[in-house]
Amino acid sequence: MILTDREIVIALGRGLIIIDPRPKETYFASTSVDLTLDPIVTKFKAATPGLEIVIDPSHIDFSSETTLAELTETVTISSDGILIPPKTLFLAWTKEYVELITETRVAARVEGKSSLARLGLGVHVTAPTIHAGFKGRIRLEIVNHGTLPIRLRAGMRICQLIFEVTLGTPERGYGGQFQGQSAPPAPRKKQP
Amino acid sequence: MRIKIQEVGKGLHPSEVVVQVNAAEKPERLIVDRRSIEDDAIDVGYPIAKSNGYWLIELPRETIDGAWRIWITRDIIVGDILEGAA
Numbered sequence: 001m002i003l004t005d006r007e008i009v010i011a012l013g014r015g016l017i018i019i020d021p022r023p024k025e026t027y028f029a030s031t032s033v034d035l036t037l038d039p040i041v042t043k044f045k046a047a048t049p050g051l052e053i054v055i056d057p058s059h060i061d062f063s064s065e066t067t068l069a070e071l072t073e074t075v076t077i078s079s080d081g082i083l084i085p086p087k088t089l090f091l092a093w094t095k096e097y098v099e100l101i102t103e104t105r106v107a108a109r110v111e112g113k114s115s116l117a118r119l120g121l122g123v124h125v126t127a128p129t130i131h132a133g134f135k136g137r138i139r140l141e142i143v144n145h146g147t148l149p150i151r152l153r154a155g156m157r158i159c160q161l162i163f164e165v166t167l168g169t170p171e172r173g174y175g176g177q178f179q180g181q182s183a184p185p186a187p188r189k190k191q192p
Numbered sequence: 193m194r195i196k197i198q199e200v201g202k203g204l205h206p207s208e209v210v211v212q213v214n215a216a217e218k219p220e221r222l223i224v225d226r227r228s229i230e231d232d233a234i235d236v237g238y239p240i241a242k243s244n245g246y247w248l249i250e251l252p253r254e255t256i257d258g259a260w261r262i263w264i265t266r267d268i269i270v271g272d273i274l275e276g277a278a
Contacts, residue, residue: 042204064256065201065210065223074204093205097227102237102252131260133237133252136225137207172237172250 002031003106003163016106017163018099032160034113035094038137039154041082042072042091081153084121084144093137095155102133103173105166110138110159120146123159130161132173194233194270195249197224213255215262216246220255228252233270247273 003011005028011017019033027034047053053071056062072091075082084090100106108130112123125141140159144150152158201210203223211229213220228234234252241248246263254260266273 038205040205063221065203065221068204072204091204093207097207097225102235131252133235133250135228135252137205139205170237170250171240 001165003165005030005033008033008163011104011106011163016101016104018097018101019161020097020099021095023096027157029160032111032162034157034160035096035098035110035138036155037077037140037152037158038093038095039077040074040093041077041142041152042068042074044072044089077152077154081151083149083151084142085149086120086144086147088144089125090142092140092142092152092158094140094159095137097135097137098130098161099135100130100132103169104132105169105173107132107164107166108134109162109164110140111162113157113160116150116158119150120144121150132166132170193238193249193273194230194235195264196233196268196270197229198232199229210256213251213262213264214268216265217263220251220257220259220262222251222253222255224253231270239273 008017008028012019012022023033023035055067057064068091100108109128110124110130111128112121116123122143122145123140125143127141130138138159195213197211197213199209200212200221203209207225207227208223209226209229210221211224211234213222224234236249236251239247239249240261246265247269248261248263250261
């Protein structure tokens with residue numbers, strides 16, 4: 001079940017969901033609440049002509065954070081905004097800190113806004129799920145799928161959160177776990 | 193339940209920290225929000241399962257290697273173990 005605006009407000013009031021700073025009343029819709037763009041974004045550095053770089057996520061020494069740190073640079077959006085060229089990926093964050101309490105049955109999905117989607121702007125790349133227990137700003141993978149650059153400004157409404165109540169309580173939020181459950185085998189080797 | 197972590201780097205955003213959890217099989221790294229770290233530990237809710245002195249937990253975020261659930265040993269659990277009806 002998807003939470004309605006009334007239920008989201010109740011959940012915020014009870015501390016089951018934390019959004020800091022709390023969204024304005026006008027940022028709510030019937031089944032969602034809008035979040036805004038943080039001034040800090042990360043953009044990929046321009047490729048060196050003739051230099052071929054390949055990312056191998058399955059490599060034993062691969063670290064996505066190290067890779068991203070090497071391939072990207074952090075930019076603070078100025079008052080003029082920032083241009084997202086066509087076919088370009090930026091990493092960005094919501095200004096709001098979001099917390100879904102582990103013991104609740106609330107999960108969420110971050111989705112784009114249709115007003116921006118119509119321009120070709122996507123805000124995530126197939127990873128919209130926010131699990132119960134999440135704490136932090138939501139990282140956005142912003143891609144301009146359109147044909148013209150799109151100017152984004154800090155503080156603009158960039159995405160929406162849709163909250164859902166799960167059918168049951170997840171194991172990690174449930175104090176009576178292990179009942180009737182056969183535990184998986186232990187790890188084969190122990191860390192020295 | 194809380195587990196020990198070590199900060200091993202900065203995230204891409206100032207609010208983010210890369211932390212390492214010494215899981216039973218191998219160290220796992222994940223990005224967490226700085227606000228979620230208290231006394232070098234993070235909250236992981238209740239354990240999912242227990243077997244042969246190991247506890248299966250679910251991390252608050254996916255690790256850099258793509259895992260959500262890891263086996264841990266008692267030594268990285270802070271304070272009491274929430275075991276429910278175990």
